[in-house]
Amino acid sequence: MFSKKTKKILNSVPNHLKTGFYALVLGGFLISSAQAEGFSQRQVEVMAGSCANCHGTEGRLAGVVPAIAKRPAGVLEAQLLAFKRDEEPRATVMDRIAKGYTEEELRALAHYFANLDNK
Amino acid sequence: MSEENKTLSRRSLLKGVGAASLLPILSACGATAVSKGTAGHVVVVGGGFGGATAAKYIKRGNPAIAVTLIEPKKTFYTCPFSNLVLAGERSLDSIGHNYQELKEVYGVEVVHAYAEDVDPVAHTVRLSTGSTLKYDRLVLSPGIDIRWDALEGYDQAAAELAPHAWQAGEQTRLLRRQLEAMDDGDTFILSAPANPFRCPPGPYERASLIAHYFSQHKPRSKVLILDSKDNFSKQGLFTSAWQEVYGDRIEWVGLSGDGKVVRVDAQKREVETEFGTRHKAGVLNVVPPQKAGKIAERAGVTNSSGWVPVNPRTFEAELAADIYVVGDATVAAPMPKSGFAANAQGKVAAAAIVASLEGTSTVDPHWANTCYSLINPDYGISVAGVYRLENNEIVSPQGSGGLSASDADGWVRRAEAEYAVGWYNAISQDTWGTRL
Numbered sequence: 001m002f003s004k005k006t007k008k009i010l011n012s013v014p015n016h017l018k019t020g021f022y023a024l025v026l027g028g029f030l031i032s033s034a035q036a037e038g039f040s041q042r043q044v045e046v047m048a049g050s051c052a053n054c055h056g057t058e059g060r061l062a063g064v065v066p067a068i069a070k071r072p073a074g075v076l077e078a079q080l081l082a083f084k085r086d087e088e089p090r091a092t093v094m095d096r097i098a099k100g101y102t103e104e105e106l107r108a109l110a111h112y113f114a115n116l117d118n119k
Numbered sequence: 120m121s122e123e124n125k126t127l128s129r130r131s132l133l134k135g136v137g138a139a140s141l142l143p144i145l146s147a148c149g150a151t152a153v154s155k156g157t158a159g160h161v162v163v164v165g166g167g168f169g170g171a172t173a174a175k176y177i178k179r180g181n182p183a184i185a186v187t188l189i190e191p192k193k194t195f196y197t198c199p200f201s202n203l204v205l206a207g208e209r210s211l212d213s214i215g216h217n218y219q220e221l222k223e224v225y226g227v228e229v230v231h232a233y234a235e236d237v238d239p240v241a242h243t244v245r246l247s248t249g250s251t252l253k254y255d256r257l258v259l260s261p262g263i264d265i266r267w268d269a270l271e272g273y274d275q276a277a278a279e280l281a282p283h284a285w286q287a288g289e290q291t292r293l294l295r296r297q298l299e300a301m302d303d304g305d306t307f308i309l310s311a312p313a314n315p316f317r318c319p320p321g322p323y324e325r326a327s328l329i330a331h332y333f334s335q336h337k338p339r340s341k342v343l344i345l346d347s348k349d350n351f352s353k354q355g356l357f358t359s360a361w362q363e364v365y366g367d368r369i370e371w372v373g374l375s376g377d378g379k380v381v382r383v384d385a386q387k388r389e390v391e392t393e394f395g396t397r398h399k400a401g402v403l404n405v406v407p408p409q410k411a412g413k414i415a416e417r418a419g420v421t422n423s424s425g426w427v428p429v430n431p432r433t434f435e436a437e438l439a440a441d442i443y444v445v446g447d448a449t450v451a452a453p454m455p456k457s458g459f460a461a462n463a464q465g466k467v468a469a470a471a472i473v474a475s476l477e478g479t480s481t482v483d484p485h486w487a488n489t490c491y492s493l494i495n496p497d498y499g500i501s502v503a504g505v506y507r508l509e510n511n512e513i514v515s516p517q518g519s520g521g522l523s524a525s526d527a528d529g530w531v532r533r534a535e536a537e538y539a540v541g542w543y544n545a546i547s548q549d550t551w552g553t554r555l
Contacts, residue, residue, distance in 0.1 A: 043482040049466035050487035065541035100505020100519030
């Protein structure tokens with residue numbers, strides 16, 4: 001999961017500091033993916049707020065309406081784009097919802113939900 | 120939250136400075152200042168969809184902010200799904216929610232009392248317990264109050280005979296008991312108000328689900344809707360579903376067909392319309408004209424319409440600084456007065472409050488809404504909307520939102536009925552942390 005360069009740096013970190021170092025690297029990775037489309041973390045959180053009304057807080061509630069937290073970003077993005085483009089024949093309401101967001105916003109939302117950590 | 124400490128710290132702050140520098144300190148203690156050493160104190164009035172959500176999301180945004188939620192009821196019954204209770208398809212308990220998770224998981228202080236008055240200048244809320252709370256930011260989510268003076272013959276005493284059941288709980292129980300006791304062959308009359316009012320498709324879902332109950336338990340009874348308007352939410356979908364599912368059991372009379380009720384005789388369960396037609400009901404349900412909950416009036420944030428104008432970016436009241444108002448009480452068109460919209464507005468206000476207490480800039484607001492209505496427990500229809508800010512106005516992006524397809528297959532109606540339940544479970548979890 002890390003590049004050669006990162007591994008080299010990691011090897012130079014004393015063992016007792018490694019946990020914190022991993023956390024820093026991972027933390028940075030999460031922030032940068034949420035911000036990939038130029039949206040701040042808080043901006044994406046506000047956009048994602050609406051999703052919770054049917055998918056539960058942070059999209060974690062599984063039921064008739066599926067949980068969306070921690071599903072792969074590519075899968076979520078492809079599904080959202082299919083809704084937006086009327087390419088999902090089983091759509092009931094998400095086609096109407098997805099059309100309210102730009103493709104960049106949908107990508108940012110997909111990354112946000114994909115990268116939620118376990119709580 | 121230690122309001123005493125806060126007052127003390129302000130006093131000692133004032134004591135420690137000379138008279139010459141008093142003014143700037145006073146203004147620093149005014150509208151936007153937060154007591155030194157704290158992240159701020161937010162008081163939230165109203166524990167429904169808007170208020171409970173705001174309280175939770177302020178804590179999620181910054182746990183160091185002290186949040187006190189004022190809500191008289193220990194169990195909050197939702198208007199959504201109360202029509203299923205009326206139809207005997209659900210228990211009232213199943214739509215009741217408590218405040219345990221807000222307290223235990225999110226650290227919200229919950230006070231079961233009425234908020235009786237707000238002093239927007241002193242930044243205080245007076246409670247029915249006699250105590251006064253000081254706030255840095257106030258959220259009002261008061262829902263609706265009935266306009267008891269707007270419909271002749273319909274006052275609080277009349278509502279005990281001809282319930283509105285537009286605030287769930289005892290009124291829901293009362294209307295359900297009346298429906299059960301009604302003779303087969305009698306008519307259920309629902310008087311629907313002019314716009315705007317809480318839950319635009321609500322009266323028509325209620326008519327549908329009571330027709331469902333009649334079809335099983337009182338096969339000779341009918342439903343008559345007397346309406347003060349000529350158009351209503353999801354009208355085409357409702358009308359064709361009524362035809363399809365209930366035949367002529369449901370009759371709707373609009374404004375131009377003399378549907379506007381102008382006088383109520385609750386004792387006789389009789390109503391009179393604009394042009395003098397009298398209708399006698401077996402059970403009479405009056406959904407009366409409404410306005411913002413009373414505490415909004417007390418805080419001075421309502422306008423002549425009786426509702427609360429807000430800055431749509433933050434949902435801060437136009438008429439008072441540091442008071443944010445969310446939910447049915449607000450003027451937020453094209454967003455409807457729905458629980459979903461109240462929850463969405465609660466999150467936008469929460470983000471704006473966290474940003475203002477932290478001194479950071481507010482992000483762009485986004486909202487959505489989906490209102491499911493049940494024709495019967497297996498037949499659902501919906502209207503959806505996505506909203507954002509353009510030129511400081513709430514708009515729905517072109518091509519987004521709208522109604523369930525009018526020509527949808529049966530599986531779509533069944534799926535939407537299931538998704539309605541999924542929605543109810545999810546929004547309850549998101550708002551109160553309670554689930555079924």
